[in-house]
Amino acid sequence: MAGIAVPDRRPLARRVLERWPAVAGAGVAVLSASTGDGAAPVLVAAGFVYLGAAALRRRTAAWPLFWASFVLIAAARFVPGLDAVWSLLAVAAVLAVAGLLGGAARPVTGLPVQAAALLVVGAAAVAAASASPQVAALLVAAGLFGHAGWDLWHHRTGRVVSRSLAEFCGVLDALLAVLVLWVTFG
Template sequence: MMDAETVGRGGRVRSVLRRWPTAVALALFVPDVVDGVPTDPGAAATFGEALPLLPLAYLVLAKWGRRWLTWPVVFAGVACVAALRAFDLMAPSTFLVGVALAVLVWSVVDGDLKRSGELRLQAVGVLVFGAFALAGLAIDVDLGRYVVAAGWLFHGVWDFVHLWRDKVVARSFAEWCGVVDVLVAVQLVFLI
């Protein structure tokens, strides 16, 4: 028979295991934040280039209607961004915005955009967060950093709303991405 302390500890362990996305996100960022490690001033541009990936993943998943593909879609997007940076083929934001436009045109042509309120919501997200990214990259570097940080922060809110709604993306991704987005925003504002 288990005593109350064992049951309590097991409950805490299960609770922590259910929050694995938050734990992974914190493990990625907290060491730099705690150490006060400054971020490279070019990080704002790097994060600005990557910001369109976030709403694009939501758009693609809303189009396909397959939440179980969340992590593969995100990993493929990250791999594309990394390859574009490594081979200096084009700005990742240009590629991501192009893919988003292609998905939007496809959705208009096949009528999905008209039929699906969820897809329309994600289309608005693509436009709003894409505007944050492009504005942040186009204006003065110092001001652009704050615009890009605001885009990441608002996308974190977007993630938590989707976590609460339990729609479009896997809950684990919405939780992980929400924490990462807020931490990126904090890093952009306070550690550059």
């Protein structure tokens, strides 16, 4: 009986718990959007986490790197002169050099591709800092939508980061992009 949908009879709470990365990503997106300037650092953090996991050659490093980026973004709110975007890019550069010295240049789909992706999203975030609010919103939202696609590809292939991180980041990126556009142009 192909083609007949069977209703999911599991309790709602269990189904939500199984999708915890998506639920958490939505929550972080809403919190980031509510801060007003939280989207550009989140965009760079997304690239940072992937680059770091590739540099360390450990998919399991993605969640600790996420928490490190979270702490750095939070610290930038309280430490005068500390810029979250530039700090994340600086730490990413250190991780990239360490990864190259440690032999992470192969496979090419690892560190080299992740470094290129971080350059693209980092450039968008840096350009947004000096642009008008409308242009900045478009740059950051485009970067977030692009990274959401990146997350989807990594979730499907199981490469570079854990699937739970890719799911979390995909929901975070896509929803935050929508919220940035809505707050700016809505």
